[in-house]
Amino acid sequence: MSHYDIAIIGAGPAGTACALALRESGLRVALVDKSTFPRDKTCGDAIPGPALKVLRKLLPDTDEIFDQFTEKQRVQSSSVHLRNIKPIYVNWVTKAYNSPRLDFDNFLLDLVKKYTETNIYEGEKIYKVEQSSHHKSGGFKPSTFVIEGKNIHLTCDLIIGCDGANSIVSRSFSVDFQENIKNSFAVRAYYAGVNCAANDNRFYLLDELPKGYFWIFPVGKNVYNVGLGVLTNQIKGKKIDVKDAFHDIVKQNPDIRAVLQGAELLDKVKGFRLPLWSRRQPISGAQMMLAGDAAYLVDPLQGHGIDKAMQSGVLAAEQAISCFEKGNFSATFMRDYDEKVYTQIGKELGRNFRLMQWVSGYPRMVKLLARIGGNERVKQLGQRLFYRKKKK
Numbered sequence: 001m002s003h004y005d006i007a008i009i010g011a012g013p014a015g016t017a018c019a020l021a022l023r024e025s026g027l028r029v030a031l032v033d034k035s036t037f038p039r040d041k042t043c044g045d046a047i048p049g050p051a052l053k054v055l056r057k058l059l060p061d062t063d064e065i066f067d068q069f070t071e072k073q074r075v076q077s078s079s080v081h082l083r084n085i086k087p088i089y090v091n092w093v094t095k096a097y098n099s100p101r102l103d104f105d106n107f108l109l110d111l112v113k114k115y116t117e118t119n120i121y122e123g124e125k126i127y128k129v130e131q132s133s134h135h136k137s138g139g140f141k142p143s144t145f146v147i148e149g150k151n152i153h154l155t156c157d158l159i160i161g162c163d164g165a166n167s168i169v170s171r172s173f174s175v176d177f178q179e180n181i182k183n184s185f186a187v188r189a190y191y192a193g194v195n196c197a198a199n200d201n202r203f204y205l206l207d208e209l210p211k212g213y214f215w216i217f218p219v220g221k222n223v224y225n226v227g228l229g230v231l232t233n234q235i236k237g238k239k240i241d242v243k244d245a246f247h248d249i250v251k252q253n254p255d256i257r258a259v260l261q262g263a264e265l266l267d268k269v270k271g272f273r274l275p276l277w278s279r280r281q282p283i284s285g286a287q288m289m290l291a292g293d294a295a296y297l298v299d300p301l302q303g304h305g306i307d308k309a310m311q312s313g314v315l316a317a318e319q320a321i322s323c324f325e326k327g328n329f330s331a332t333f334m335r336d337y338d339e340k341v342y343t344q345i346g347k348e349l350g351r352n353f354r355l356m357q358w359v360s361g362y363p364r365m366v367k368l369l370a371r372i373g374g375n376e377r378v379k380q381l382g383q384r385l386f387y388r389k390k391k392k
């Protein structure tokens with residue numbers, strides 16, 4: 001049985017960022033994932049700008065490394081489409097990319113392999129996490145974690161759950177970390193030969209499903225990630241199957257049908273849950289922390305979670321280093337981590353949650369604003385006011 005200072009469960013964006021942030025800590029780190037990489041992850045594949053910002057802080061030559069990574073598509077704008085209203089375009093000043101998660105997550109794990117001493121266990125599903133009664137002498141470490149899978153048996157002093165929306169780490173504690181979580185459910189499929197620009201991320205706000213949106217994101221090589229996300233409270237008890245809704249929209253929505261006409265569906269439509277941040281809830285305990293989707297850090301407005309996963313993975317690594325420096329692993333000390341996640345990530349997500357509720361609650365108002373906002377004269381007036389304010 002191997003013993004580690006830290007075991008990170010899950011090698012997605014949260015787990016890999018956490019391992020990279022621990023690279024100069026001198027701590028013995030294990031990173032365990034049930035999949036063997038490259039592995040797919042159901043996603044829209046839009047890599048938010050802040051995700052690369054996190055990488056730049058971890059590895060100074062990120063831009064060079066990322067330039068050499070070919071499985072990506074540069075995106076220069078996002079556009080919002082509403083029926084019978086002129087699309088609204090937002091042009092990106094900073095570089096933004098889409099990349100299939102099969103490739104992007106493998107790229108991140110390769111960085112961990114190249115730049116850290118982490119012991120990586122791939123293809124090992126963890127099904128049991130237990131705090132042993134074995135007491136360590138001295139310090140504040142009350143016990144050791146025992147982590148078990150079919151072929152794996154590890155112990156560690158500190159565990160970081162980066163194992164996604166259905167986190168086994170989160171479910172292994174008496175505190176119900178997943179209580180009161182608001183969820184969204186989304187499906188996606190890959191298409192070739194879609195009739196839209198290869199550098200624009202399209203969002204469609206739908207009359208038929210006001211608490212959701214449809215997207216078409218180019219991921220390179222003439223392939224597009226096409227998906228539909230809805231709030232689960234919209235489908236609860238209403239017998240809406242999101243996959244069926246997706247197929248219906250593709251067939252029946254005139255704007256989407258026009259763009260997908262003649263396009264080839266490349267694989268099955270796949271779906272997964274997105275745990276949205278709605279309000280502050282505990283994400284740590286004695287000797288443990290949760291990061292990324294396991295800590296329900298998906299942006300409720302845009303459905304982004306890769307950047308928040310990486311940011312929280314780094315914050316968890318920083319807290320872990322503090323724990324070993326101070327020899328303090330208590331639940332009280334761990335609250336510093338909750339506080340940092342709240343101030344650096346949660347507050348913004350809380351605002352977006354309220355905005356999302358407003359957008360989905362008042363679809364007519366959104367249409368009216370889009371109509372007014374799309375009007376050239378209103379746009380010019382807005383720009384003039386904005387620049388005058390800035391000059392002052």
Ligand SMILES: Cc1cc2nc3c(=O)[nH]c(=O)nc-3n(C[C@H](O)[C@H](O)[C@H](O)COP(=O)(O)OP(=O)(O)OC[C@H]3O[C@@H](n4cnc5c(N)ncnc54)[C@H](O)[C@@H]3O)c2cc1C
Pocket residue numbers: 009010011012013014015032033034035041042043044045046047048124125126127162163164165166167168186187188227271272273274291292293294298303304305306307309
């Ligand atoms: C349809 C859909 C579209 C989305 N679109 C976007 C988007 O365009 N942009 C964006 O930023 N976000 C998007 N998201 C959200 C994004 O996918 C997540 O927020 C992000 O993947 C979170 O990263 P993570 O590292 O926390 O978890 P994950 O990426 O889920 O990684 C968790 C890892 O843990 C491993 N694991 C799980 N259980 C175990 C176990 N028991 N033992 C060992 N290993 C385990 C898994 O194999 C996995 O590799 C989307 C989500 C969905 C469902």
